[in-house]
Amino acid sequence: MKPQLLYKDTDYNLQQELPWNEQSLIQDLELEALFNAMALGDDFLFKVVKSVILNGISNDVTTILYRREILKDCIKNPAEIKEMYKLAISAIEKEKENFWGIFGNYPRSILSHSRHTLFMFADRLQELRTIADKHSGQFNSEGFKKFFYMLQTELTDEYLFTIRKYLKDSDFDKGILMTSELGKRNKGVRLVLNKFQEKKQSWWKQKIEDYLLYKAIKQKNKQSWLAKLFNVELTDFTFFISSYDEGGIRALSELEDQGLNLVANALAQSSDHILGFFKTLQTELAFYIACLNLYEQLLEINEPVSFATPLDINERRLKFKGLYDICLALTTKQKVVGNDLIAPKKNLFIITGANQGGKSTFLRSIGLAQLLMQSGMFVPAEEFEANICDAVFTHFKREEDCGLKSGKFDEELGRMNDIINHISFNALILFNESFAATNERDGSEIAGQIVKALIEKHIKVFFVSHIYQFANHFYIQHLNCALFLRAERRSDTTRTFKIVEGEPLQTSYGEDLYNKIFPEDIQV
Amino acid sequence: MIFTGILFGNNERCTKNKTIETEMPPCFVDLNLDQIIHAITAPKEEYNLTPFYYTILNSIDDIVYRQKIMQDIENTLYHPIGRFAENMCEMRKYLVKSEKFYYKYQQESCFLDAADIYCDLIETLYSDLTNAKVKSQGFLLFTKYLANYLQSESFISLREEVKTLKTALSSIQYRIRINGLRVQVVYPNAETNYGNEIETVFAKFREGAVKDYLLKYSDPEDMNAVEAQILDGVAYLYPDIFSRLDIFCEKHPRYWDDTIVIFDREVQFYMAYIDYIENIRQSGLKFCYPEISDSDKKIHAFETFDLALAKKLVEENTTVVVNDFSLRDKERIMVVSGPNQGGKTTFARTFGQLHFLACLGLPVPGKEARLFLPDKIFTHFEKEENIKSLNGKLQEELIRIYTVLQQATPNSIVILNEIFNSTTLTDQIFLSKKIMEKLIHSDLLGVWVTFIDEIASFAEQTVSMVSAVDRENQSLRTYKIERKPANGLVYALSIARKYRLTYRFLKERLNK
Numbered sequence A: 001m002k003p004q005l006l007y008k009d010t011d012y013n014l015q016q017e018l019p020w021n022e023q024s025l026i027q028d029l030e031l032e033a034l035f036n037a038m039a040l041g042d043d044f045l046f047k048v049v050k051s052v053i054l055n056g057i058s059n060d061v062t063t064i065l066y067r068r069e070i071l072k073d074c075i076k077n078p079a080e081i082k083e084m085y086k087l088a089i090s091a092i093e094k095e096k097e098n099f100w101g102i103f104g105n106y107p108r109s110i111l112s113h114s115r116h117t118l119f120m121f122a123d124r125l126q127e128l129r130t131i132a133d134k135h136s137g138q139f140n141s142e143g144f145k146k147f148f149y150m151l152q153t154e155l156t157d158e159y160l161f162t163i164r165k166y167l168k169d170s171d172f173d174k175g176i177l178m179t180s181e182l183g184k185r186n187k188g189v190r191l192v193l194n195k196f197q198e199k200k201q202s203w204w205k206q207k208i209e210d211y212l213l214y215k216a217i218k219q220k221n222k223q224s225w226l227a228k229l230f231n232v233e234l235t236d237f238t239f240f241i242s243s244y245d246e247g248g249i250r251a252l253s254e255l256e257d258q259g260l261n262l263v264a265n266a267l268a269q270s271s272d273h274i275l276g277f278f279k280t281l282q283t284e285l286a287f288y289i290a291c292l293n294l295y296e297q298l299l300e301i302n303e304p305v306s307f308a309t310p311l312d313i314n315e316r317r318l319k320f321k322g323l324y325d326i327c328l329a330l331t332t333k334q335k336v337v338g339n340d341l342i343a344p345k346k347n348l349f350i351i352t353g354a355n356q357g358g359k360s361t362f363l364r365s366i367g368l369a370q371l372l373m374q375s376g377m378f379v380p381a382e383e384f385e386a387n388i389c390d391a392v393f394t395h396f397k398r399e400e401d402c403g404l405k406s407g408k409f410d411e412e413l414g415r416m417n418d419i420i421n422h423i424s425f426n427a428l429i430l431f432n433e434s435f436a437a438t439n440e441r442d443g444s445e446i447a448g449q450i451v452k453a454l455i456e457k458h459i460k461v462f463f464v465s466h467i468y469q470f471a472n473h474f475y476i477q478h479l480n481c482a483l484f485l486r487a488e489r490r491s492d493t494t495r496t497f498k499i500v501e502g503e504p505l506q507t508s509y510g511e512d513l514y515n516k517i518f519p520e521d522i523q524v
Numbered sequence B: 001m002i003f004t005g006i007l008f009g010n011n012e013r014c015t016k017n018k019t020i021e022t023e024m025p026p027c028f029v030d031l032n033l034d035q036i037i038h039a040i041t042a043p044k045e046e047y048n049l050t051p052f053y054y055t056i057l058n059s060i061d062d063i064v065y066r067q068k069i070m071q072d073i074e075n076t077l078y079h080p081i082g083r084f085a086e087n088m089c090e091m092r093k094y095l096v097k098s099e100k101f102y103y104k105y106q107q108e109s110c111f112l113d114a115a116d117i118y119c120d121l122i123e124t125l126y127s128d129l130t131n132a133k134v135k136s137q138g139f140l141l142f143t144k145y146l147a148n149y150l151q152s153e154s155f156i157s158l159r160e161e162v163k164t165l166k167t168a169l170s171s172i173q174y175r176i177r178i179n180g181l182r183v184q185v186v187y188p189n190a191e192t193n194y195g196n197e198i199e200t201v202f203a204k205f206r207e208g209a210v211k212d213y214l215l216k217y218s219d220p221e222d223m224n225a226v227e228a229q230i231l232d233g234v235a236y237l238y239p240d241i242f243s244r245l246d247i248f249c250e251k252h253p254r255y256w257d258d259t260i261v262i263f264d265r266e267v268q269f270y271m272a273y274i275d276y277i278e279n280i281r282q283s284g285l286k287f288c289y290p291e292i293s294d295s296d297k298k299i300h301a302f303e304t305f306d307l308a309l310a311k312k313l314v315e316e317n318t319t320v321v322v323n324d325f326s327l328r329d330k331e332r333i334m335v336v337s338g339p340n341q342g343g344k345t346t347f348a349r350t351f352g353q354l355h356f357l358a359c360l361g362l363p364v365p366g367k368e369a370r371l372f373l374p375d376k377i378f379t380h381f382e383k384e385e386n387i388k389s390l391n392g393k394l395q396e397e398l399i400r401i402y403t404v405l406q407q408a409t410p411n412s413i414v415i416l417n418e419i420f421n422s423t424t425l426t427d428q429i430f431l432s433k434k435i436m437e438k439l440i441h442s443d444l445l446g447v448w449v450t451f452i453d454e455i456a457s458f459a460e461q462t463v464s465m466v467s468a469v470d471r472e473n474q475s476l477r478t479y480k481i482e483r484k485p486a487n488g489l490v491y492a493l494s495i496a497r498k499y500r501l502t503y504r505f506l507k508e509r510l511n512k
Helices: A022-029 A031-039 A043-058 A061-076 A078-097 A107-138 A142-154 A157-169 A203-219 A225-230 A246-300 A326-332 A359-374 A405-422 A440-456 A468-475 A510-517 A519-523 B033-047 B050-054 B060-100 B104-132 B137-151 B153-170 B194-201 B225-237 B239-251 B258-266 B268-282 B307-315 B344-359 B390-407 B425-442 B488-498 B503-510
Strands: A176-182 A188-193 A237-240 A309-311 A317-323 A339-344 A348-353 A383-387 A391-396 A427-432 A460-464 A482-489 A495-501 B173-179 B182-186 B291-293 B300-304 B323-326 B333-337 B368-372 B377-381 B413-417 B445-449 B462-469 B477-483
Touching: A022 A031, A022 A043, A022 A359, A022 A391, A031 A043, A031 A246, A031 A326, A031 A359, A043 A246, A043 A359, A061 A078, A061 A142, A061 A246, A061 A309, A078 A107, A078 A246, A107 A142, A107 A157, A107 A246, A157 B194, A176 A246, A176 B153, A188 A246, A188 B194, A188 B225, A237 B225, A246 A326, A246 B173, A246 B194, A246 B225, A317 A359, A326 A359, A339 A495, A348 A359, A348 A468, A359 A383, A359 A391, A359 A427, A359 A460, A359 A482, A359 A495, A391 A405, A440 A460, A440 A468, A468 A482, B033 B050, B033 B268, B033 B307, B033 B344, B060 B104, B060 B137, B060 B258, B060 B268, B060 B291, B104 B137, B104 B153, B104 B239, B137 B153, B137 B258, B153 B239, B173 B225, B182 B225, B225 B239, B258 B268, B268 B307, B300 B344, B307 B344, B323 B344, B323 B477, B333 B344, B333 B425, B344 B368, B344 B377, B344 B413, B344 B445, B344 B462, B344 B477, B377 B390, B390 B425, B425 B445
Parallel strands: A309 A383, A348 A460, A348 A482, A391 A427, A427 A460, B291 B368, B333 B445, B333 B462, B377 B413, B413 B445
Antiparallel strands: A176 A188, A176 B173, A237 B182, A317 A339, A317 A383, A482 A495, B173 B182, B300 B323, B300 B368, B462 B477
16 A cells, blocks of 8 residues: 555655755755745654655656646645644554563564554554545545545455454464474474464363363373363373473473564564555655645745646756746745746856846756756746756855865866766756856866857756856857846846846946945045 | 595505604795695694695605696586585584584484485585596595495495485474463464464555564574473374484494595695685786606796795785796706895795695696705705804804705705805805805705805806896896896995985985
8 A cells, every 4th residue: 555645656765865966956056945944843844845855856747747736636625634644643653652662572572562553553544544535525636536545445444344353363362373393403493373263261171171181191191081071182292381480481481482473573564564654644745734834935925836837858948937036035035036038949048247136046046946846846936837857966156165276176176077977968957156266268168168068968057157258158159059148237237136138248247246345445 | 456545645656654744844934834834724723734734745656646636626626525525514513513412302313414414425525526537546546435335235224214314304293282381282284374364464555675573583403491392292293203213323323434534634635725825826826736856956947936925915916026947957056146135035935835845746836847856855044033142153053054964965955045144254255165065065956045146156056046126227126036147236236226325315315
């Protein structure tokens, strides 16, 4: 049984590795703000969204659409989603309370704890099915329909009754019977517990039988008339452990334990499997719970969201309207500037222009929208349409450490080398002021060579740069695949933070910024 | 001819009833043979192989007997013999163990297993030997011996009894019913496995691997009292099988064959050496079976090397330098000179090792070799320790060399390394010349490491060998020992350069 609320045909594995560059992605795209908004302080939710969003990059269009429909159902029925989520959590926590601690490693105690837990799980499963019985009609997505159908067919009343019966039978208060063979050194091996068929005896009949057998062994008299009278089987070999013989009692209980070993294991593993089901359910629902959290917050600050149109991985297409940086919106808690773009068959985007003109924000909004779209979520835009990609890389200028120029440039090329080690042809790479830690000619040459190699492989490249030589180098080639964007600047030198199409300009308006920061200089 | 052991041959020219040495030969330490033999025998300590390695053979027939056996092992028998040894080892373990058990039926079961291993290993060994198409006299005789043994009445009946008993015991099944403190052992009955039933009921939740909750029992081989009583119950249910087991153990307390047990130890002499040289061979160095003569003193070896040093260098992944030498016509003594640390002592050791190993009947380091069968190998290497006074040391040295010359025969080998260093150059030249005269006179074979050029070209019986330096950079040593006239001066300069003690170096250094 699998919930399959994130993938059509398999469970979500929370333990799976994150992309190798998760650190860079989180840092460069400022994802922490997004995750926090979705988790609302819940560590588990945080872990889930981090994993699902970062790994979303490997999803195909089918998975994206599958999740999208489920998410729509969630937005429609938040109460039911939250109820199921709570139910899963309660099952998991009750199981934890049953934790057996240090004395629990013996089959007998494993058996007893597992029975206990399984009785509890049976109740939770029944409750889950009740929800399915009541509410399945309100859900339209393929994912939920399948999930509820599974609950209703697999967890029937008869099945739950059978489980409970087996659990009751597994207390072995009537003794145990097992088959064994002679193995190495004539020791008993392959102990297999048999189903104990014998009827329960009243304790006094048991006592009489014990007494008769004991007598018979003592007197070596197997034809005792009393034994015949009580119909006691004497052809077998019988012996008794004295109640004073501590070693013997220990040995006997170990033997019993060995017999119970397999059954205890089977029950404990079944319990783990059901726990696994609840955990998967919890994980998969957690993602949607987190999405609901985000949805509510964006609604509050009036930012629009929409479901994106994912296009085939081999296409190169990008079109959006009102795309904004979701992290910026969440941090400032207000509406931020959105951008529009229509770029068919383009895979090189060079963004130049004013400092603090919104270039970095724009670059981040591209990466974020791509990640959100691919994890099956809504995107921060009025409209968004893009081909899916199989990896997102960020190569942002790092401010920290490295006083030495050569060291810093070295570090930049080192990170570039890592990216090239992991590159795939359907990747998206976002460069932010890369290779500027050297003089303009060298930086331009290296950046130029790298970008040329990348775009020839149809890799989608966004490059924010103030190196004029570099940008111009590509501009004068009039490449069909290239689009040049600029931070908008009005003639009165105010910035709109809008990114618009436009050729690279020689200066980056650093003068403006300088003048703004050192206003006294202007007066002089 | 009958089989008399895998170490010593059986024809009339072979040495009969050879005494096995238990003392380490005196030349061992100087030649680093102590390290080599220790490293060879240490992994197989239980076989006590060192005495075999201390005992050199005195007849060519003995040597050839071993060389052929070694070739058989190297060609086809290494793995079969290895398996045989492992099985014998296992069997001995079982025998030791069987005595340690407290309960009779356990002792007997263990003893039966030992006998079972024995029967199987004999059969395996025989079929391996026949398949291997052995060529050596030693293995041919041994194979014949095994063939007779396998057909003997005693072996056939032993095997028969073991197999039937094993099958009977392992087919026994029974049930145990525990209720409170009452335990019953009863005949088996078709029953369902309750654990499986539970698994089926919960199968639908099965997803991937989960933790294993099976308690791992340490499963000591010994039984506790309850198990022993249950086993008594099993014996009660199957009295026939258990009484046959009792009878078997009484009837065959020593079921094995002594010749095979001795073979098991002695054959390890060869196996240990093969194991030792394995990684040296892997590194590309060669071993060969030397041609041995007890009369002709024209000897040579190509691409040979010091075994102890090679072992160390190969383990450190360093290249090993190989050397050639040859003595022609009247040549008897190689005089080795040249820069320090140029491989002179190593060369002298190589020469000694080569002859000693050849006398054990083993393959020796080198691509090809023709060697002499010495009656004894004498060595005298300069000793740093026990310096009482300069005079005392020289005296001591002379006494030792005198003893050597007294004992040495024309068939001996003498290896001298940097002797008489404790006196003046004039004395050294004088003494060296004197000793050299005596050596030449006795017509023995030898190597002499020295820096005294005068004795290098002493007579037609001496050959001058020089440790070479790199042609381009004279301070680089190649560790090659080449046949050429001694010339001290060039090397002195190169050593000085290496230690930066030339004029130019010193001027530079002193200016700092």
